[in-house]
Amino acid sequence: MTKTNNDAEQWKVFREDKATPDQILKYYGIFMPPVPVADLARELGVSVQEPINAGWLAALNSSGPRPYLYLCVDSPERKNYAIAHELGHLLLHPFGVYRDLTFHEDEKDEEAHKFAIQLLLPERMLRTAAQVYRNDTVKLSELFRVPDHLLRIRLAGILGL
């Protein structure tokens, strides 16, 4: 992974290198849950804003020199998902404005969704934690600070439950 002298530009490096969620976590030395995605977004050089009553759940503007991420969800767990999903749009998709009403509207959303669950629920971390907590999805979703349904889907995908 290339390293930049200017940390504010790190998102550009990851974008150009097509970095995977696992590579990004390794770069920042994140090996334990929860994955601090809000801190991660700032480290990457993304400005996170929380407008009120925007009419959508989350959005990204990557058309300017600095990316802006907007959150309009309530719980900390949903915020974590929204940040991870928008980071997916930032690193995977053409520059522009993305507005998410449901997070599941088109193919790009599915790619951003996949990126988000890999970032928030890395396979190795989740496998280890699932053994410790004996697949208790309530405890695991608390540990990873993600919405319960997301944890269940990821766990089922990894362990085939």
Ligand SMILES: [Zn+2]
């Ligand atoms: Zn989306």
